[in-house]
Amino acid sequence: MTNKNFESALTTLKERFGNTTLVINSHLNKLLNLTPVKKSTEVASLRKLLDACVTEINLESFGLKVENYSALLTPILIKLLPSDTMLEITKKLGTDEDFQVIKIIEYLKTDVVAREKTAALIAN
Secondary structure: OOOOHHHHHHHHHHHHHHHHHHHHHHHHHHHHHOOOOOOOHHHHHHHHHHHHHHHHHOHHOOOOOOOHHHHHHHHHHHHHHOHHHHHHHHHHHHHHHHOOOOOOOOOOOOOHHHHHHHHHHHHH
């Protein structure tokens, strides 16, 4: 690739993928279209959901801090989780100030890892 071709390719990529608003909208649409997990015993589904949420919620590279839009994401995340998982999260977090998307994800990470370890121990 020559310098001229490189510059042309770089310009094309910036035009196609450099629209921050479209990229952010894409992340949020992916969150809105995730399949809810019905049972907390569906560990693989919980892991898939957790991984997708971590990926789609991290918009700091676009200058957005999750604290600024946590109130918008929390109800989206709540609807994706099994009711018994949400009950445990509510018990643990308690106050409205603690009920933030980052803390829900932290709890979910701990829960999923524990479920995966338990499943591995039972299988052996």
